[in-house]
Amino acid sequence: MTLARAARILAIVLLLAIVALAALAWVWFFRPLSLPTSPFAFEVRAGSSFSAIARELEASGVVNYAAPLIVLARVQGVDRAIKAGSYEFETGGTLPQLLAKLTQGDVTQTSFAIIEGSTFADLKRALKANADVKNTVLDLPDAQLLALLSVPEASPEGLFFPDTYYFAVGATDVALLKRAYTAMDERLTVAWEKRSSGLPLASKYEALVLASIVEKETGRAADRPMIASVFVNRLVKGMRLQTDPTVIYGLGTRFDGNLRKRDLEADTPWNTYTRDGLPPTPIAYPSQAAIDAVTHPPSSDLLYFVARGDGSSQFSANLDDHNRAVARFQKGSR
Numbered sequence: 001m002t003l004a005r006a007a008r009i010l011a012i013v014l015l016l017a018i019v020a021l022a023a024l025a026w027v028w029f030f031r032p033l034s035l036p037t038s039p040f041a042f043e044v045r046a047g048s049s050f051s052a053i054a055r056e057l058e059a060s061g062v063v064n065y066a067a068p069l070i071v072l073a074r075v076q077g078v079d080r081a082i083k084a085g086s087y088e089f090e091t092g093g094t095l096p097q098l099l100a101k102l103t104q105g106d107v108t109q110t111s112f113a114i115i116e117g118s119t120f121a122d123l124k125r126a127l128k129a130n131a132d133v134k135n136t137v138l139d140l141p142d143a144q145l146l147a148l149l150s151v152p153e154a155s156p157e158g159l160f161f162p163d164t165y166y167f168a169v170g171a172t173d174v175a176l177l178k179r180a181y182t183a184m185d186e187r188l189t190v191a192w193e194k195r196s197s198g199l200p201l202a203s204k205y206e207a208l209v210l211a212s213i214v215e216k217e218t219g220r221a222a223d224r225p226m227i228a229s230v231f232v233n234r235l236v237k238g239m240r241l242q243t244d245p246t247v248i249y250g251l252g253t254r255f256d257g258n259l260r261k262r263d264l265e266a267d268t269p270w271n272t273y274t275r276d277g278l279p280p281t282p283i284a285y286p287s288q289a290a291i292d293a294v295t296h297p298p299s300s301d302l303l304y305f306v307a308r309g310d311g312s313s314q315f316s317a318n319l320d321d322h323n324r325a326v327a328r329f330q331k332g333s334r
Contacts, residue, residue, distance in 0.1 A: 032094060033095065035062060041087070042057070042060065043087075045084060048084070050073055050082050063095065073099055076099070078099065081103040084170075086169035087107055109169075111165065111166050112130060112176060113164045114285060115162055116215060148174065155282075158285055159184055160181055162286075163180070189204060191292060192207055199295070201235075212284045212286045213241070213246060213278075213283060217243060219312060219313065225297060225298050226313070227305060227313065229298050229302055230302045232297045244259055246272045247273060250270030250271050251263060302316065302317050307329065308329045
């Protein structure tokens with residue numbers, strides 16, 4: 001065999017090898033993945049190595065072999081760029097697309113809502129019942145929980161802004177609570193800095209306390225500003241707030257749904273019938289509208305209000321008018 005012929009044969013062999021490798025690469029890298037289910041959910045735990053993740057994907061049937069995924073990640077220099085979280089893979093995706101999803105943090109998101117007017121006890125129950133949230137601090141005493149969140153306040157009540165938060169499945173309760181606390185602190189700070197002059201409130205925390213009361217007293221959104229005006233006027237005059245929701249909050253689990261005269265006379269730090277000024281903590285999570293109402297209350301001479309029974313309130317500037325309104329709307333007389 002001549003040298004030239006041998007060279008031609010070698011070239012053909014190399015060409016066939018390249019074609020075979022290209023075909024194999026196409027099978028490994030560009031052929032759509034055959035998933036066990038579609039969509040396929042997969043969890044990447046924090047601290048997992050890329051090799052371990054690739055082997056888990058092989059064991060789950062997402063990829064036929066772990067090696068091609070590992071090689072591709074190393075060639076692209078992204079084997080250390082894996083993002084923890086919950087992922088969903090759809091049928092039709094390829095190995096490079098799978099790698100891109102894992103390294104770009106294209107995680108599955110879910111949502112959690114903190115409800116306006118709810119309490120910290122409500123929030124803890126909701127977080128514990130949510131399988132997408134990792135429980136790490138909810139069983140701790142309040143003081144220890146707040147310390148882990150780097151929150152300076154003594155009570156968690158009212159500190160977390162009521163909103164819908166989107167997060168990756170498997171996020172911790174700490175991460176969610178920090179986001180909600182930051183949201184409340186930022187909104188409260190802005191409202192406090194832009195507050196009306198002459199408010200009988202010494203700090204933004206006191207504004208938060210009053211906003212929580214307004215939130216719980218509101219049966220109709222349009223009444224919030226006037227309810228805030230009533231409470232501000234009472235504080236200015238040194239009158240007790242005398243608001244039922246604070247009494248109910250102070251009773252805690254003793255409240256059976258029926259507020260009695262003896263409850264109004266039972267002294268607790270939150271009983272605004274027996275104590276002057278604001279209660280020591282908020283009683284619920286106030287909305288932005290409630291915060292705005294107490295930091296910018298409309299000017300009025302109103303000092304009283306009573307529920308009309310349809311969700312709205314009847315406001316009065318003096319006790320005689322208020323007593324007539326109570327007789328009309330709560331006692332059924334005219």
